[in-house]
Amino acid sequence: MKKIEAIIRPGKLDSLKDALGAHGVNGLTVTQVIGCGKQKGQTQVYRGVEYNVHLIPKVKVEIVVMDQYVEEVIQVITKVARTGEIGDGKIFVSAVENAYTIRTGATGENAL
Amino acid sequence: MKKIEAIIRPGKLDSLKDALGAHGVNGLTVTQVIGCGKQKGQTQVYRGVEYNVHLIPKVKVEIVVMDQYVEEVIQVITKVARTGEIGDGKIFVSAVENAYTIRTGATGENAL
Amino acid sequence: MKKIEAIIRPGKLDSLKDALGAHGVNGLTVTQVIGCGKQKGQTQVYRGVEYNVHLIPKVKVEIVVMDQYVEEVIQVITKVARTGEIGDGKIFVSAVENAYTIRTGATGENAL
Amino acid sequence: MDTGDTSFIMICTALVFLMTPGLALFYGGMVRKKNVLSTLMHSWIVIGLMSLQWILVGYTLAFGPDIHGLIGGLNWLGLNGVGIDPNPDYAATIPAIVFMAFQMMFAVITPALISGSFAERMRFPAFIAFVLLWATFVYDPLAHWVWGVGGFLRTLGALDFAGGNVVHISSGYSGLIVALVLGKRKGLGKESMAPHHIPMTVLGAGLLWFGWFGFNAGSALGASGLAGMAFVNTNTAAAAAAVAWAVVERLHRGKSTMLGAASGAVAGLVAITPGAGFVTPLSSIFIGLVGGIVCYLAISIMKAKFGYDDALDAFGCHGIGGTWGALATGIFATKTINSAGADGLFYGNASLLGIQALSVLITVVFAVVATFIILKVIGLVMKLRVSEEQEAIGLNLSLHGEEAYPDFI
Amino acid sequence: MDTGDTSFIMICTALVFLMTPGLALFYGGMVRKKNVLSTLMHSWIVIGLMSLQWILVGYTLAFGPDIHGLIGGLNWLGLNGVGIDPNPDYAATIPAIVFMAFQMMFAVITPALISGSFAERMRFPAFIAFVLLWATFVYDPLAHWVWGVGGFLRTLGALDFAGGNVVHISSGYSGLIVALVLGKRKGLGKESMAPHHIPMTVLGAGLLWFGWFGFNAGSALGASGLAGMAFVNTNTAAAAAAVAWAVVERLHRGKSTMLGAASGAVAGLVAITPGAGFVTPLSSIFIGLVGGIVCYLAISIMKAKFGYDDALDAFGCHGIGGTWGALATGIFATKTINSAGADGLFYGNASLLGIQALSVLITVVFAVVATFIILKVIGLVMKLRVSEEQEAIGLNLSLHGEEAYPDFI
Amino acid sequence: MDTGDTSFIMICTALVFLMTPGLALFYGGMVRKKNVLSTLMHSWIVIGLMSLQWILVGYTLAFGPDIHGLIGGLNWLGLNGVGIDPNPDYAATIPAIVFMAFQMMFAVITPALISGSFAERMRFPAFIAFVLLWATFVYDPLAHWVWGVGGFLRTLGALDFAGGNVVHISSGYSGLIVALVLGKRKGLGKESMAPHHIPMTVLGAGLLWFGWFGFNAGSALGASGLAGMAFVNTNTAAAAAAVAWAVVERLHRGKSTMLGAASGAVAGLVAITPGAGFVTPLSSIFIGLVGGIVCYLAISIMKAKFGYDDALDAFGCHGIGGTWGALATGIFATKTINSAGADGLFYGNASLLGIQALSVLITVVFAVVATFIILKVIGLVMKLRVSEEQEAIGLNLSLHGEEAYPDFI
Numbered sequence A, B, C: 001m002k003k004i005e006a007i008i009r010p011g012k013l014d015s016l017k018d019a020l021g022a023h024g025v026n027g028l029t030v031t032q033v034i035g036c037g038k039q040k041g042q043t044q045v046y047r048g049v050e051y052n053v054h055l056i057p058k059v060k061v062e063i064v065v066m067d068q069y070v071e072e073v074i075q076v077i078t079k080v081a082r083t084g085e086i087g088d089g090k091i092f093v094s095a096v097e098n099a100y101t102i103r104t105g106a107t108g109e110n111a112l
Numbered sequence D, E, F: 001m002d003t004g005d006t007s008f009i010m011i012c013t014a015l016v017f018l019m020t021p022g023l024a025l026f027y028g029g030m031v032r033k034k035n036v037l038s039t040l041m042h043s044w045i046v047i048g049l050m051s052l053q054w055i056l057v058g059y060t061l062a063f064g065p066d067i068h069g070l071i072g073g074l075n076w077l078g079l080n081g082v083g084i085d086p087n088p089d090y091a092a093t094i095p096a097i098v099f100m101a102f103q104m105m106f107a108v109i110t111p112a113l114i115s116g117s118f119a120e121r122m123r124f125p126a127f128i129a130f131v132l133l134w135a136t137f138v139y140d141p142l143a144h145w146v147w148g149v150g151g152f153l154r155t156l157g158a159l160d161f162a163g164g165n166v167v168h169i170s171s172g173y174s175g176l177i178v179a180l181v182l183g184k185r186k187g188l189g190k191e192s193m194a195p196h197h198i199p200m201t202v203l204g205a206g207l208l209w210f211g212w213f214g215f216n217a218g219s220a221l222g223a224s225g226l227a228g229m230a231f232v233n234t235n236t237a238a239a240a241a242a243v244a245w246a247v248v249e250r251l252h253r254g255k256s257t258m259l260g261a262a263s264g265a266v267a268g269l270v271a272i273t274p275g276a277g278f279v280t281p282l283s284s285i286f287i288g289l290v291g292g293i294v295c296y297l298a299i300s301i302m303k304a305k306f307g308y309d310d311a312l313d314a315f316g317c318h319g320i321g322g323t324w325g326a327l328a329t330g331i332f333a334t335k336t337i338n339s340a341g342a343d344g345l346f347y348g349n350a351s352l353l354g355i356q357a358l359s360v361l362i363t364v365v366f367a368v369v370a371t372f373i374i375l376k377v378i379g380l381v382m383k384l385r386v387s388e389e390q391e392a393i394g395l396n397l398s399l400h401g402e403e404a405y406p407d408f409i
């Protein structure tokens, strides 16, 4: 099992959800985050005080899937979330050792 | 060391915290998330425009513990967070390689 | 590649971002969290009802870096985020198997 | 007709109107995020319902020609005959339609006040049925008894300048009954039920205070010195109660809170309502101080002790504060302020206090019994309380299909 | 001069003023978080711009000595000659400067209303140019036609008590044109465009309703019985429409919403505006009920059908509701309420309905054509719409360099 | 007594009241989330404290029978003798109690204004002590000097229609001193101190503008043409300043902001306050434009240069704007608007400007010195500033034991 963590533009969330659903991936968890990287933040001015805000609103989508789906999910994300402009975001993949469904008590891949 | 990530119903947070405390687990970190899976979202209507909102408010609880406690913590979560209805949530377990306590500089299991 | 997850005091975010930037680390993702551990929560009273709130506002900073930078980043965090009082927070390190830059399609260490 | 008086009462009517949206926010800030729209809706839909009820039947039931001191006749059904000429029985210098409108806003806010006690758990259809029945069978008669020419409490000599009995005691005790009948919110005492937005509550309290000038000063029914006196008394009692609450809280819990100071102001406004046009400003300080303290004690000690779930303290604030205010009027009223009033205990006339106590008692018994019956009757036809699941999800979504702050990202 | 009337109109002026900040919040709560400041700014800067425009040229264009029934002369440029003496042509008992101020607040809110239809996508300089041109070339003439002594619609016998044509129809239809010319928001129908803060919208609706008492009752220009009648009609129609919307929504979608009940109230306020001083309270119930229903249908069915992006329903609410109100005035007006008015269809005079229909038609055609021309002219000089990137980032940041809630942590 | 005037002043009193809750929100939106309740509390508790102080001692100190032009006698302690009969010395057509109430609201808002300069760092007990001492030893004398019969600045011929000196200059400069004595907020210039809720600030600004009509027009003490003129001047200056700020900001930083346009309006309202009843509407445009610009420069350039931490710009807005307004009155005042006033420089009378400048100087020196002494005295008894830890945690929790938005989930 792998956890795929995608940090994407907030506006892309809806279409990503739909696209993943179309590929049979229905379980995911979304967090509101702010982040920085190459993308330049907007300058903000409040009563004449300038803030160069480096942290930009993003959305983190976490999807835990069986190993064999990782490739496909990453392709879907890369396709849907790309605009080609700096700030499209990153995907990180890491290992998950076990999963449980609280309701049923199912464990491992059955839990997904 | 393992990280136990539980995605549960928001209303279960307080009792989970108490139950974990009763088992000696005091350190945890909580994030407000939204997620989807089998649970159907509520339809929302704003001025006649219908949104079938699939992403439902959940709470993510992250607990880093020594390997020998994983089993116990998972049992506590499964017990406390279960209602038996779809949407109770998932638990994911993954490996943590190292931990540090910023205040003391303690590392590894001493940091927990 | 490693993911460094630091849970710190909200007030330390700005200086941490700057300090990391000074060490050439520019990519990071920030989440608003609440957590508990040794730090005692503040008692809150609303119309005479007392809440002993155990969950305290923190900030989670996630930084994915190449293995050789882990040490340095942890030193920076430990230095900047420490006040010496209980509640300074934790750092957790875990393995990341792969990374992708959505915009460019770069993978692995090139994606960072 | 006097344009100055008419101008004053029309604007006061608008001010009293604003109290109900203000109340919506005052209450809305105190519930959990997942229920705020349901709470706002309680006040908002009541504006709609009661504005119509009052025009169609409420006004004539309350102020129509007296029938045995108990109720107004149906002569003015649908505002028949209520026009631009003054009705000298009630206000000789303003158009009857303006007097009607001023009274309407009182009829609007009262059921909305009740909704605080059963927030976060009542079904919406049951709420609507309750409001319409309660207004017709509790509010309208009570308004007649106290304010209607020939009404028996008025004839008895009970003083209620701006609605201590009619508005506050009635809503407070009725609210308590609804809270008891519905039962506690699930998780009370275990989960956090802390307010979700205190600045919203402060805004609401500010609008309430502002509107209350219309409520109390407007009850003089003209731009007179008496109105000015009521105005000053209103502000004074609110101020004293806000300070009193903050001080008591500090003594009791170590810290003064913003929510407490806002709640205190409302308690003071409630307490001064019946006496606003009968007492001196110095008495108002005292009425406010005591008002702030007794409501604090009721809400933070008595409620915990008895364990009823008066969610937003409609009873603790309006029931208790209103009772204190009615009695305080019996103590501090003086003819030097209002020659049409009476002297109270403090000015050598103990009998007024007795009359006030009796009028409180009658109001409480009537409100309690009638509310209970109404709930039982509604309960025959429909469920009163939401399901456990609806309560867990939150009433915004489960009853109204909306979220309050849907733009998560 | 009468101090009662003057007091009344000054306070009403303040109430109407408050409607525009109220509108800012009403609209602001309905947009996405990333655009709320842009939406607030639309209303706020209009207060600034129009207050100056009105004093300098607007007032004299609208109310200055008539030129061929089409426009006011420039005699009162910069308020020259507009002082503390009453102008008996318009209001014999209040200072001319107060009449001017009262009218100013109408000129302020109207362009702000339009901004609802093109929220979340217009460039700020283009918006400013549009407001100034629209006010000068659409609002001012229209106000003259309908209210100015000698104005041709007034001479025709068209009734518009408080601005159905001048304020609502004009802003609604103009808004539709702007929405069509600018095109839809990117992602409409695909991304969620749900409101970001419904309590903010409810607060705004509450302030609007409160201010509307000044708008409609103040249009009697004195603290008279007629003002009282307009006051009651205003409240009644709003109440009826709020209830109607909630009911229709329940029938159509299964649930009554808070946003719906607030929207309904505004629809009812719009609908009663032209007739407030001409109809009875019972007619107002009907006007409100129908107003709530037709606006609901326009917004939730017609808009989807035709696919225009009237973002916050300036057209659906003000265009449609205002049209219904103008026609309803032709149906329900009665001289028993206002002897200076006329009888409508329901009282045996079919011709009034014809006149009202004609005046609506003229207003719509004029507003539509003039708005279109103005947009084309501005389009020659600057871009009207933000870039795709600005729209994606949100107008708070891209146009104003601010976030609404910057304290993320 | 005149019912029209009385009606007007009572409602204006209510409007001025509303300014303080409005100010609470205006300020509250500008602080960080963790301090918003502390900031709201500053304004709210001041309403409580000052309402009582004014009734008990403030009113008689300010308006009681003159003693050597310096202070009022204690004759009216506890409102002794202040009743429903008019006091012709101040307002012949309204009850004395109403005049007292109107003035009270000025005494309430002034200390609340100061709190903007030292937001996010003052201890609550020290704040309370400061407010009570400042009101008694600075505000009350100053009000007597400028407005009291026999007050020496009034006798000198200084014009201050609605409180430029008494309210704005005094609060602005006093605020600066408190900010300097307390020192800067920890982390200023390093951490983000951006506002946490700009729509809340906009709402507050809207309520302030609305209430300011009562403040300035009400200062005519009757529903007169002069009141109407003050009303229009108030609106005009606010509008001009909002636009001016937006334009300057755009020129200076590239973008007009919502926070800027709201701040500008407040700056304009401050600037017109002393002259509202003495100048023409066209002069008001100029006063507003300059007011917006100088306050912008003070806040965004001068503050950064000198490095004082006037957190919410009480000095930048009220100190600077008030000074400009007082001088502008010396320039633009004209007897054609107010025969009880005087002509200014622009109308050929240079001496008025000198008198105004002198009165500003006296006010500034007095406020600065007295505030400094008061702080030192309080500092002997208790700490003024919160601990570093309290500041880091935030004042909501550390001082009041509450969170503003506790429903995290």
Ligand SMILES: Nc1ncnc2c1ncn2[C@@H]1O[C@H](COP(=O)(O)OP(=O)(O)O)[C@@H](O)[C@H]1O
Pocket: A007, A034, A035, A036, A037, A038, A039, A040, A056, A058, A085, A086, A087, A088, A089, A090, C026, C027, C028, C029, C030, C062, C063, C064, C065, C101, C102, C103, C112
């Ligand atoms: N090394 C990193 N660790 C964690 N998050 C990162 C890292 N680099 C980038 N991110 C996240 O990805 C987002 C987009 O990155 P950015 O470099 O701005 O654009 P791009 O992905 O197009 O190169 C950032 O805002 C941040 O949230």
Ligand SMILES: Nc1ncnc2c1ncn2[C@@H]1O[C@H](COP(=O)(O)OP(=O)(O)O)[C@@H](O)[C@H]1O
Pocket: A026, A027, A028, A029, A030, A062, A063, A064, A065, A101, A102, A103, A112, B007, B034, B035, B036, B037, B038, B039, B040, B056, B058, B085, B086, B087, B088, B089, B090
């Ligand atoms: N594959 C997954 N990856 C990440 N999060 C998931 C996944 N599946 C479910 N979740 C999270 O768990 C929550 C509950 O899942 P759901 O399928 O609705 O109910 P249940 O856990 O009872 O089967 C979801 O809202 C989502 O946040």
Ligand SMILES: Nc1ncnc2c1ncn2[C@@H]1O[C@H](COP(=O)(O)OP(=O)(O)O)[C@@H](O)[C@H]1O
Pocket: B026, B027, B028, B029, B030, B062, B063, B064, B065, B101, B102, B103, B112, C007, C034, C035, C036, C037, C038, C039, C040, C056, C058, C085, C086, C087, C088, C089, C090
């Ligand atoms: N075992 C844990 N798992 C996850 N998060 C933890 C754990 N222990 C502590 N934390 C996080 O670290 C924060 C600080 O921990 P705390 O024990 O209060 O102080 P300190 O780090 O100084 O010992 C907590 O609020 C929580 O968010």
